[in-house]
Amino acid sequence: MFAYIIRRLALIPLTLFGIMLINFGFAQLAPGGPVDLMLAKIQGTGMSAEGRISGSASGEMARPASAPGGVNPSATYRGAQGLDPSYVAEIERMFGFDKPPLERFGLMIANYLAFDFGKSFYRDESVVSLIASKLPVSISLGLWSTLIIYLVSIPLGILKATRDGSRMDVATSWAMVIGYAVPGFLFAILLIVLFAGGRYLDWFPLRGLTSPDWSDMSWPARILDYFWHIALPVTAMVIGGFAQLTMLTKNAFLEEITKQYVLTARAKGLSEQQVLYGHVFRNAMLLVIAGFPSALVSMLFTGSVLIEVIFSLDGIGLLGFEAVINRDYPVMFGTLFIFGLIGLLLNLVSDLTYHFVDPRIDFEAR
Numbered sequence: 001m002f003a004y005i006i007r008r009l010a011l012i013p014l015t016l017f018g019i020m021l022i023n024f025g026f027a028q029l030a031p032g033g034p035v036d037l038m039l040a041k042i043q044g045t046g047m048s049a050e051g052r053i054s055g056s057a058s059g060e061m062a063r064p065a066s067a068p069g070g071v072n073p074s075a076t077y078r079g080a081q082g083l084d085p086s087y088v089a090e091i092e093r094m095f096g097f098d099k100p101p102l103e104r105f106g107l108m109i110a111n112y113l114a115f116d117f118g119k120s121f122y123r124d125e126s127v128v129s130l131i132a133s134k135l136p137v138s139i140s141l142g143l144w145s146t147l148i149i150y151l152v153s154i155p156l157g158i159l160k161a162t163r164d165g166s167r168m169d170v171a172t173s174w175a176m177v178i179g180y181a182v183p184g185f186l187f188a189i190l191l192i193v194l195f196a197g198g199r200y201l202d203w204f205p206l207r208g209l210t211s212p213d214w215s216d217m218s219w220p221a222r223i224l225d226y227f228w229h230i231a232l233p234v235t236a237m238v239i240g241g242f243a244q245l246t247m248l249t250k251n252a253f254l255e256e257i258t259k260q261y262v263l264t265a266r267a268k269g270l271s272e273q274q275v276l277y278g279h280v281f282r283n284a285m286l287l288v289i290a291g292f293p294s295a296l297v298s299m300l301f302t303g304s305v306l307i308e309v310i311f312s313l314d315g316i317g318l319l320g321f322e323a324v325i326n327r328d329y330p331v332m333f334g335t336l337f338i339f340g341l342i343g344l345l346l347n348l349v350s351d352l353t354y355h356f357v358d359p360r361i362d363f364e365a366r
Contacts, residue, residue, distance in 0.1 A: 034327045117334035127334035137315030140315035145237040153242045157249025185306040188236035207312030251282040
């Protein structure tokens with residue numbers, strides 16, 4: 001297994017390079033980069049171009065007479081019409097667009113290999129500090145949602161498998177179909193209307209992860225305040241998330257229950273509980289348990305953008321969304337690199353979890 005781990009680790013840099021290259025290429029093809037946005041802001045305000053540029057950078061800026069290569073930059077961008085080409089060239093230099101795309105990509109990868117992710121175009125913060133400041137929200141939503149989904153779905157799936165076709169099985173299946181079909185953000189709006197002062201009850205807060213005076217509270221009060229604030233967001237994420245895992249658990253158990261080794265165990269006089277949890281459980285839970293790492297990272301970083309917006313929670317999802325809208329390339333590609341690396345490592349962890357749950361699975365032999 002050690003040789004398999006080494007091979008997988010050796011493939012991670014190449015895979016990550018491919019991910020970054022493809023996304024960088026798409027970003028270059030997409031209309032409206034950061035230079036275009038800055039020019040649009042300059043043209044849409046009463047401030048002069050010179051004042052806008054000087055307010056956007058630190059220190060006195062040089063004003064080159066023309067863009068690199070002798071190309072008039074005002075002919076490249078729509079928003080540059082009527083502006084001095086020297087100002088447009090200076091804006092390009094500010095954002096690093098005075099270099100060819102391949103050179104910019106090479107510099108970016110070289111910096112990322114040294115874990116230097118740069119600073120945001122529009123915030124006076126480094127990408128790492130921005131991600132660190134948003135992580136508590138995303139970890140809170142993702143971790144609690146994933147744990148609750150697993151704690152509810154696995155027992156419910158086992159119960160549905162043992163009572164297949166019963167009224168309980170049919171009723172819970174209908175409830176899961178509804179929960180799976182309705183988007184989580186609609187449940188979030190419904191919860192706000194019902195329980196957060198939207199129309200009926202005002203039991204839960206509408207925004208934030210903690211109260212403004214959280215730092216002045218005692219530790220028991222802090223813990224209660226924290227769970228009070230995340231109750232509705234986590235509920236909205238859980239309602240739509242447990243259906244798939246419940247059905248996966250049920251189908252896995254139903255498939256194992258019909259196999260020959262189960263019939264043999266029953267013929268030996270073992271009780272139903274011994275058969276279910278002593279023999280069936282490990283085999284049936286292989287896919288469910290091994291998928292936990294990838295499910296967790298999915299909940300942490302991809303499943304909560306709208307929930308964060310609705311409940312005014314400033315997390316990773318909202319940060320990534322704003323970075324794409326604003327063409328904040330350092331944040332876009334920095335988060336892509338970090339979470340791409342985390343995802344590739346968690347895929348390896350998932351494979352190792354398969355082997356841990358069932359040692360008969362040997363990826364190295366394959």
